[in-house]
Amino acid sequence: MFINQNDDFYSMFKWYGKLGILLVLFAEINFVLKIEPFARWYFPIIWFGYIFIIDAINYKISKKSLLMTDKKHFFIMLILSTFFWITFEIINQYISNWQYNTVDVFKSNIEKGLFALLSFSTVLPAIFETYFLIQNTNLFNHRKLKHKHNITKRFLHIMYLIGIICLISPIIFPKFTFPLVWASFFFLLDPINYLHKKPSIISHLKDRNLKIPLSLMLAGLITGFFWEFWNYYAIPKWFYNIPYVSFFKIFEMPILGYLGYLPFALELYAMYYFFTQTLHDEEIKIFKLIKNKSSIN
Numbered sequence: 700m701f702i703n704q705n706d707d708f709y710s711m712f713k714w715y716g717k718l719g720i721l722l723v724l725f726a727e728i729n730f731v732l733k734i735e736p737f738a739r740w741y742f743p744i745i746w747f748g749y750i751f752i753i754d755a756i757n758y759k760i761s762k763k764s765l766l767m768t769d770k771k772h773f774f775i776m777l778i779l780s781t782f783f784w785i786t787f788e789i790i791n792q793y794i795s796n797w798q799y800n801t802v803d804v805f806k807s808n809i810e811k812g813l814f815a816l817l818s819f820s821t822v823l824p825a826i827f828e829t830y831f832l833i834q835n836t837n838l839f840n841h842r843k844l845k846h847k848h849n850i851t852k853r854f855l856h857i858m859y860l861i862g863i864i865c866l867i868s869p870i871i872f873p874k875f876t877f878p879l880v881w882a883s884f885f886f887l888l889d890p891i892n893y894l895h896k897k898p899s900i901i902s903h904l905k906d907r908n909l910k911i912p913l914s915l916m917l918a919g920l921i922t923g924f925f926w927e928f929w930n931y932y933a934i935p936k937w938f939y940n941i942p943y944v945s946f947f948k949i950f951e952m953p954i955l956g957y958l959g960y961l962p963f964a965l966e967l968y969a970m971y972y973f974f975t976q977t978l979h980d981e982e983i984k985i986f987k988l989i990k991n992k993s994s995i996n
């Protein structure tokens with residue numbers, strides 16, 4: 700296995716992994732006890748606990764993890780995660796697929812705002828920590844496409860067009876096209892990442908390696924399950940209003956809704972690398988260009 704059989708349970712984890720276990724257990728027990736203010740703050744408590752646990756396991760397996768060896772990108776993820784989810788909240792103003800029962804839960808708008816920002820910040824790290832864990836298990840190491848596929852300009856242009864349609868259609872025709880939101884930024888940004896030779900999903904059409912896309916989609920599904928599971932027992936929680944598919948619910952989410960977590964993980968991957976690598980490189984080029992022009996003048 701990945702962990703030495705002589706290790707006892709607690710030696711598996713760094714100190715923050717043990718803290719994560721305590722946070723998750725406390726939040727789970729408090730679903731019954733409802734001790735305030737912890738009951739209404741369950742989401743950041745339980746999800747930072749989850750993140751700490753998975754990160755500690757990742758470090759135990761590979762001696763690499765966000766919190767131990769890449770703290771900079773962990774904190775960048777927290778910031779970007781908040782920005783990304785606020786973007787989806789804005790889109791939800793048009794599609795109205797989910798809503799929150801936070802009106803009478805929090806003592807003030809300031810508390811509600813802090814809760815939202817902290818909660819939103821956990822989305823991206825939770826997905827990536829789970830993705831890294833699946834990568835560390837080597838589950839999909841030997842999964843490959845049968846044939847190599849070339850990526851043409853026409854293919855990239857079609858992806859851009861699909862991305863624009865996926866982003867605009869739910870705003871114009873929300874009742875019929877709302878699911879397209881969860882793939883829109885993937886189609887828009889992944890081709891740009893590919894053109895800049897940054898991590899991208901479509902690059903694996905060429906190398907035939909399915910480890911990254913399959914690991915991401917499974918991470919999305921696992922994380923999505925826990926989002927819905929813990930949300931079901933919470934005090935501040937969300938509810939769904941999804942046209943046509945609001946049947947056979949697992950917790951609050953209709954079973955077909957879980958399929959949305961598959962492209963959502965790919966979308967977050969594309970968004971993350973666009974903002975941390977592709978856009979960053981372009982900013983450096985612009986800065987150098989401005990600097991060179993200034994020195995000439």
